Amino acid sequence: MEKIKRRYYYFYYTIYKAWGKDPHLLFSTRFRADLVIGAVKIWTVISLFSYLSIFLGYRIKLSITEPLGLIPLLLVLGSTLYFFTFSNKWKSYFKEFDKLPKRKNQIGRIIVWGIVIFSFINLIFSVSLMKRCIE
Numbered sequence: 155m156e157k158i159k160r161r162y163y164y165f166y167y168t169i170y171k172a173w174g175k176d177p178h179l180l181f182s183t184r185f186r187a188d189l190v191i192g193a194v195k196i197w198t199v200i201s202l203f204s205y206l207s208i209f210l211g212y213r214i215k216l217s218i219t220e221p222l223g224l225i226p227l228l229l230v231l232g233s234t235l236y237f238f239t240f241s242n243k244w245k246s247y248f249k250e251f252d253k254l255p256k257r258k259n260q261i262g263r264i265i266v267w268g269i270v271i272f273s274f275i276n277l278i279f280s281v282s283l284m285k286r287c288i289e
Contacts, residue, residue: 163247168266188234194270195230197277204280208287
């Protein structure tokens with residue numbers, strides 16, 4: 155479990171550091187990093203529901219007013235709030251990640267951004283596939 159949490163913090167660390175290079179007056183680096191983390195989670199959930207729809211043979215309706223749409227959204231928001239917004243545990247991990255060798259951080263960044271890109275492409279593919287399979 156500790157390895158999963160550590161990787162999750164590294165994922166956040168990479169996105170946070172990327173946004174930290176571009177300061178913005180209206181939105182803090184933390185807010186933008188939280189937004190990206192939330193988007194990747196939501197893309198993953200929608201992809202899973204799309205594949206589930208294909209497997210079951212009917213379109214699953216996702217709506218914020220329905221429990222099937224609201225519960226995953228609350229879990230996505232709740233986990234981000236719990237791990238990053240209302241907790242400072244991530245700061246000690248950041249200090250540790252800053253000490254990693256440059257090469258290791260570079261490989262980590264490639265993996266993290268690969269996951270983000272894969273998640274987005276998977277979202278597009280799964281929704282497209284669901285539309286073709288279920289009419």
